[in-house]
Amino acid sequence: MLVVDLDGELLVPLRAVEEVLLCLGLWEYEERQGPAADVEPLRLPAPLADRVALDAVQRLLTALAPTQSLGAGRGRLFAPDGCYEHAPLTALTMPAADIDLLSATAAALGHPALDADIAEVVDAHAGQLGDTYRWAGRAGLVSLLARLAGLLDLAATYDTRLLIARLRARPPGTDCTLSEAEEAAYARTADRMNRMWALGSGIDRYLY
Template sequence: MLVVDLDGEPLAPLRALEEILLRLGTWEDDDRRDLSAGTEPLRLPTPLADRVALAAAQRLLIALEPTQSQGPGCGRLLAPDGRYEHAPMTVLTVGAADIDLLCATADALGHPGLDADIAELVDDHAEHFGGTYRRAGRTDLVSLLVRLAGLLDLAPTDDTRLLTARLQATPPGTDCVLSDAEEAAHARTADRMNHLWARGSGIDRYLY
């Protein structure tokens, strides 16, 4: 798949998700150690239980982190004749099962019947997504996770195959100057990514 460098934006919801799932794993462990207390054990929905979703989120984080906030030494993605610079793109391989688990995790966290304590935990970790003027909550975080899963599961097209082949043929750390055909493919692919992640507001193009 192709992953665009969005200056770390896709990592923020994944890191919040990791913190939530780590806490849920701790709750599960505490309940298992305290079965003799006669309290009802915590029953997490699939795939939140048994750290299944946590493992998938951590694998995605490890894969995505090197693709974000890349420095100048990583090589630039340039329009024909170097007229301007695009946000870098990376060819990345991740497990389809992990993307499916991310979707299922977002669905579980967004379910209206989610346990109140878990919902409160998600709300607490989602606060910083709201910006200055409003307080974000569970719905905001779930929306970001769904959009990230869509970005990672972008259906391949002739455009993405053309860009993938060019990027794979470019030595690491060197600039990649697109041809006119590749530039057109990039524009169409960026537009698709834009509608999935940024809801049409535009993936930034950096002038060169």
């Protein structure tokens, strides 16, 4: 797959949901150790229970963190005439199961029947999204997680395969000037990423 470098923007919802899942995991653990006799026990829905979602999110964070805020030292991506620089892409392999779990986590956290106490935890930690995005809260976090899962699950095409082959062929840390065919493939791929992640209005193709 191809991951676009958005200067860490992709990591923000993952870190927010990691905090949510850490809290829920601790809550679940404490209730199992000493459940209160007069309180309904916490029952987390799948995949939130038993750290399943948390482990998947942490694996995704570990895989994605090195693809963000790369800087020129990791090699730049230029248009054929060299007059402008593209937003960097990284060719990456991640388990499809973890992406599926991310999508399922978004669905579970956004479910209308989600336990009110769990929803309160989500809202409390999702507030940090306001520093990066126009909206925060549970709905904002769920939307971002679902779109990130879609971005990571973007179907492979001739364009993505062409770009992946070029990126993997260049020596680490070196600049890369795209051919005309690769430039066209980049433009089409960036448009697809735009529609999935930024709803058509967020991923810049060029760094001036």
